[in-house]
Amino acid sequence: MTYCVGLLVEEGLVMIADTRTNAGLDNISTYRKLHLFNVAGERVMMLASAGNLSMTQSVLSMLTEGVDGSDGEPPQTIMQQPTMFKAAQLVGRAIRRVREIEREGFEAANLRMEVSFLFGGQIGEEPMRLFMIYSAGNFIECSRDAPFLQIGEHKYGKPILDRAVKYETDLYDALKVGLVSMDSTMRSNLGVGLPIDIAVSRVGALDTEVNHRIEAGESYFHDLRERWSAALRAAHRAIPRPPYGPSGA
């Protein structure tokens, strides 16, 4: 299992990804799912992955080594792409190439070829963008109306995002709400776990401002979890008793 969330607000981009992978509940490991492709001053690109690990790793390797062109064009790397849109298209093409290569083996083993990616960043003077790329290689783009995208186990952590994140939200508030969303997911689903990788890029900086791994026991995140739990308890205590009972109605 996996949970990754990307938040694209006015001031910049936040990406958060857990690191737990499992092939069955008895085979749990830690793998990095958030990958950065940076050339400071030229481009910042962040790619977070969910789904079959062998496929997402192959997609990553292919994006670095080069994805075969469709009409005998030379292989293209993600670093060569001139725009975020073209780079997202290349991620989609890499997914389709890996599917072609692996299909027979996956079908024989009755495995599902499911992967998804969050891909965000900025190249040169074009706007900062955030995409969600599906197993079929198609993709959608994050909009101002709902300035976040999620992959993996997205449902547990969605209510807080729906309520608390707007396009105008401060960049570090977006990071904070994203971490609360991650915490909610981890508490309710053992398939999502620490450490957590986070990255932040401010619009126009063309570099990451944060690139950090939150390990188990780190005091800020521990404090955030405790404060959030205490606040939720206080919040539901402060709501009046339902008026439907025998003493209320």
Next chain:
Amino acid sequence: MTYCVGLLVEEGLVMIADTRTNAGLDNISTYRKLHLFNVAGERVMMLASAGNLSMTQSVLSMLTEGVDGSDGEPPQTIMQQPTMFKAAQLVGRAIRRVREIEREGFEAANLRMEVSFLFGGQIGEEPMRLFMIYSAGNFIECSRDAPFLQIGEHKYGKPILDRAVKYETDLYDALKVGLVSMDSTMRSNLGVGLPIDIAVSRVGALDTEVNHRIEAGESYFHDLRERWSAALRAAHRAIPRPPYGPSGA
């Protein structure tokens, strides 16, 4: 879509169910999913359903009219069952009967035969119990360690239950937290919607203490939603800014 939650705490049982059904996004209706089988002073039984509506309705009708016995026994109704366990078994048998009857038609139409039920209550002097019954007719029972069960779109509303409900939780606090869980689900998933049916039974009462439909615009539920949103906003504002940024680190 559907969301139903049952909470079995020390003082009693709470059941909450939405009423939205949809056959495609363009065919949305309101159907009662929470059904009560009461004989005051003798038994109180609550059954909430999720999944294919034609199947859950047939199961309900069969439980009322009688489920055929397996070895030529006479048909059995849910009201005849002497214990909650036997009644849960009968629900399971009704599901299997409906599956047998409908299988051919469903397969021809490539429809999924998925249903699930929450079934809780108390008969005579036996303890109050709560079960979740699956499509195959098998079931699990709610325990003190996790005193709630959910069917349907359960993920959005699980984080608040995980944090706020214990076996010792007050009965009407359990109802309140259940309503917050329902609110979180409705905000994040259009397939779950008002009105909401709620029922409460206190241990030993052998009757419902609340049997109410919350309609859109009802002031208590509206107030609960507003207060909860405001409290969440205040809660994440009160958490300190992440220390990872350039000014923080």
